[in-house]
Amino acid sequence: MASLHKGATKELNIILKADVRGSAEAVRASLERLGNEETRVKVIHDATGNVTESDINLAIASNAMIVGFNVRADAAAQRYAADQGVEMHFYTIIYNVIEDVEKKLTGMLEPKFEEHVDGHAEVRAVFKVGKNDVIFGCYVTDGQIVRNSTARVQRGGNVVFTGRINSLRRFKDDVREVASGYECGIGLENFSDVKEGDIIETFSIVQV
Numbered sequence: 001m002a003s004l005h006k007g008a009t010k011e012l013n014i015i016l017k018a019d020v021r022g023s024a025e026a027v028r029a030s031l032e033r034l035g036n037e038e039t040r041v042k043v044i045h046d047a048t049g050n051v052t053e054s055d056i057n058l059a060i061a062s063n064a065m066i067v068g069f070n071v072r073a074d075a076a077a078q079r080y081a082a083d084q085g086v087e088m089h090f091y092t093i094i095y096n097v098i099e100d101v102e103k104k105l106t107g108m109l110e111p112k113f114e115e116h117v118d119g120h121a122e123v124r125a126v127f128k129v130g131k132n133d134v135i136f137g138c139y140v141t142d143g144q145i146v147r148n149s150t151a152r153v154q155r156g157g158n159v160v161f162t163g164r165i166n167s168l169r170r171f172k173d174d175v176r177e178v179a180s181g182y183e184c185g186i187g188l189e190n191f192s193d194v195k196e197g198d199i200i201e202t203f204s205i206v207q208v
Contacts, residue, residue: 010039012105013064015055016046017071024048027069030098039105051077051088059086067097116206119143121186123198134192135167135185138200145184145202146177154199164189
């Protein structure tokens with residue numbers, strides 16, 4: 001099955017078959033303009049005529065997908081491609097070729113992740129609940145605080161803890177989230193050494 005090759009720039013290998021030489025040249029030129037600094041298309045072979053078993057063997061050897069334009073593959077070639085896991089696509093409109101290959105390039109980019117800060121709460125009081133549990137009385141200064149989200153505790157500009165919010169209360173009620181401008185009680189998983197004046201910052205990691 002065709003895949004992008006890892007390196008400074010990833011390459012999607014394509015074997016192109018078309019009905020006439022002019023079509024092959026036009027499709028090849030359009031394909032090789034696709035991509036960016038991370039991915040690009042490499043047409044490793046183009047020729048006229050229907051897809052044959054020798055084309056499939058070349059696709060296997062070069063880890064390529066086969067693109068056919070105004071051509072087909074006979075039943076034997078189709079069976080062989082299916083048995084070998086070679087990806088084949090056939091088109092009659094150049095725009096459809098470009099659209100599908102662009103989708104494949106986009107879908108195979110390395111995912112990128114960013115940290116998104118969701119909210120801040122200032123610790124204004126510390127309450128002991130039972131023998132070991134501690135609840136921090138907080139005021140949400142911006143954004144929102146959500147139960148089970150990831151949080152870091154900041155003290156004097158330094159991060160002293162990163163972990164999960166496992167308890168969130170409004171008065172005596174357990175709640176899912178608390179918005180900016182409201183007070184709440186926060187409990188952190190496996191951490192109780194919070195002091196008045198600490199800032200609890202919640203964040204999430206999102207794929208972009």
